[in-house]
Amino acid sequence: MMARRRIALFLALALAVAGPAFAQAPVTYRVTFPEPEHHWMQVEVTFSGLGSRPLQARMSRSSPGRYAVHEFAKNIFAVDAFNGRGALLTYTRPTPYQWDVAGHDGTVRIVYKIFGDRGDGTYFAVDTTHARLNIPATLMWGVGLETRPARVSFVPPPSSRWKVGTQLFPTGDPLTFTAPNLQYLMDSPTELSDFGLRTFTVKNPDGQTLEIRLAVHHDGTDADLDALTRDVERVVVEQAAVFGEYPRFDTGTYTFLLDYTPHSDGDGMEHRNSTFTSTRLTIADPQQRRNALGTISHEFFHAWNVERIRPADLEPFSFTDANISCCLWLAEGFTQYYGNLLLIRAGMVPQAQGGASFGGSVNAVVTGSGRQVRSAVEMSQHAPYTDAAVAIDKTDFGRTFISYYTHGAAIALALDLSLREISQGTLTLDDYMRALWTVHGKPAAAPGLVAKPYTLKDLRDRLAELTKNRAFADEFFTKYIEGRDAADYTRLLAQAGYVVRPRAPAAGWIGNVRVAAVEGGLAVNPSQDNTATPIDFDTPAYEAGLEYGDVITVIDGQPATVDAFGAFSRKKPGESAVLTVLRRGRQSITTTIMLKPNPALLVTPIEADGGILTDAQKAFREQWLGTKIK
Numbered sequence: 001m002m003a004r005r006r007i008a009l010f011l012a013l014a015l016a017v018a019g020p021a022f023a024q025a026p027v028t029y030r031v032t033f034p035e036p037e038h039h040w041m042q043v044e045v046t047f048s049g050l051g052s053r054p055l056q057a058r059m060s061r062s063s064p065g066r067y068a069v070h071e072f073a074k075n076i077f078a079v080d081a082f083n084g085r086g087a088l089l090t091y092t093r094p095t096p097y098q099w100d101v102a103g104h105d106g107t108v109r110i111v112y113k114i115f116g117d118r119g120d121g122t123y124f125a126v127d128t129t130h131a132r133l134n135i136p137a138t139l140m141w142g143v144g145l146e147t148r149p150a151r152v153s154f155v156p157p158p159s160s161r162w163k164v165g166t167q168l169f170p171t172g173d174p175l176t177f178t179a180p181n182l183q184y185l186m187d188s189p190t191e192l193s194d195f196g197l198r199t200f201t202v203k204n205p206d207g208q209t210l211e212i213r214l215a216v217h218h219d220g221t222d223a224d225l226d227a228l229t230r231d232v233e234r235v236v237v238e239q240a241a242v243f244g245e246y247p248r249f250d251t252g253t254y255t256f257l258l259d260y261t262p263h264s265d266g267d268g269m270e271h272r273n274s275t276f277t278s279t280r281l282t283i284a285d286p287q288q289r290r291n292a293l294g295t296i297s298h299e300f301f302h303a304w305n306v307e308r309i310r311p312a313d314l315e316p317f318s319f320t321d322a323n324i325s326c327c328l329w330l331a332e333g334f335t336q337y338y339g340n341l342l343l344i345r346a347g348m349v350p351q352a353q354g355g356a357s358f359g360g361s362v363n364a365v366v367t368g369s370g371r372q373v374r375s376a377v378e379m380s381q382h383a384p385y386t387d388a389a390v391a392i393d394k395t396d397f398g399r400t401f402i403s404y405y406t407h408g409a410a411i412a413l414a415l416d417l418s419l420r421e422i423s424q425g426t427l428t429l430d431d432y433m434r435a436l437w438t439v440h441g442k443p444a445a446a447p448g449l450v451a452k453p454y455t456l457k458d459l460r461d462r463l464a465e466l467t468k469n470r471a472f473a474d475e476f477f478t479k480y481i482e483g484r485d486a487a488d489y490t491r492l493l494a495q496a497g498y499v500v501r502p503r504a505p506a507a508g509w510i511g512n513v514r515v516a517a518v519e520g521g522l523a524v525n526p527s528q529d530n531t532a533t534p535i536d537f538d539t540p541a542y543e544a545g546l547e548y549g550d551v552i553t554v555i556d557g558q559p560a561t562v563d564a565f566g567a568f569s570r571k572k573p574g575e576s577a578v579l580t581v582l583r584r585g586r587q588s589i590t591t592t593i594m595l596k597p598n599p600a601l602l603v604t605p606i607e608a609d610g611g612i613l614t615d616a617q618k619a620f621r622e623q624w625l626g627t628k629i630k
């Protein structure tokens, strides 16, 4: 980090001394769509002012907001390189994602085609209705030219009515845009289609006006789009109340790039001044339109949390390798928590039911087998293998991993309720988020960069400062974030009038075991393809030696049938059964399985559980889940 800063400082000084002669030539792109029906587009990229050194042109291997490696170069074909006079040049391929061009005249123009038919936040898709470009998946860049500005011109298909939706900086030409550097360019997904556009403005306390745009590719009516816009505005305003202000979007504008079409690949991806979100839900259906708000709420919260309140290990983002972070439990998990919480505060979800909905993450974390082997920090560090990573061998993530979205959301809930508890309601998680914003998110930086990213220690220190209670901060981080404990959700949720209890206390339980009838008996957790479903640690089935792929042939002396399995799994805790099991088709073993109580938890509003909501609980719940818009 230090070395990198020194280089930047040197460049700035060199520019100041030598003047504009040293100014860096922009990398220019011309993007065309000659045959969108065949799902490819053409890119011409021109690098000039190269001097005599060879050009190293690269495709990214990772994309901001994604933590696994995605080999975007695999979809590129028909690559030609030319010099400044248009003469064809040869190139070499030192790696699968790099094209080296030597012997040029200071300028290299590379022309390539790229296939794409996955319209989500990570990849590229084009058809006759639209093109969705995630930039790392589509645009080549030059090694060593990362600080150069970029200029991108789009040429829509001749008969199309496509417009361009993007967070790139506009120019006088509605089809041409700029980016100040590579980090910003890569972070600027772009939708080309005949989308519907809606805008509204919001104000910061200092009087600054910001524009929020919705560019929506959809199959609804104008009235449907207006209704969506009203809901989005309600959610956006509720979000800003958490932080007390909006981020200063680099172009003064934040753009929701929303794709609600039947061929969408469902996704939501955060960016500094936009989100790239796609779903097959239609805005023509009021319920589906409402359901789509969950992603909207989540992604807009990211404009603060991760885009600006950013972990230091993601800054700057590496486009050439997987990115590992300590802190996706905060970046994604807390965003998950607030995404849901703010829909409740905005009145989109009823309070009693909304509060109970946090039970899903509580149950996953309290009973999850993965917590026995990984902390929240370690779950976060495992993201490069679980975040849409592709491998053909089997994995055991079903029992060794809990999503940092779920895990982090449960931690956020515990911290919010704990802060309210220790401060008698004077401190909340909103105060913690605002402290992180003030110290780490708000300080100004160049577009595409973050000035004061945080470390894990910073997060612990900010909590100690906020609470003026170092012991509380140390205990919380040591136990629930860097350790593998689960908070006491029963006590914490009782404050808001929610009851946490076992889902089925009287029923016996053997673990997360599914069976399917096969020849000779019942296959245990049959797996499809490479998706193994291992038996969770510390469950009766695990202790009895059962594993996925085993075939249970005999249950208590009777042939193993689906009916016999049903009867056995209805036994009471403490009862047992004797199983004969065939392993790998050869080895027959006999084992005794002892049923335990089912640990699964359910969170219920006390008033729906036969209890009475006290005035104190009612007030707590309103403080927590009620709107903050006065």
Ligand SMILES: [Zn+2]
Residues within 6 Å of the ligand: 270, 298, 299, 302, 331, 332, 335
């Ligand atoms: Zn997210």
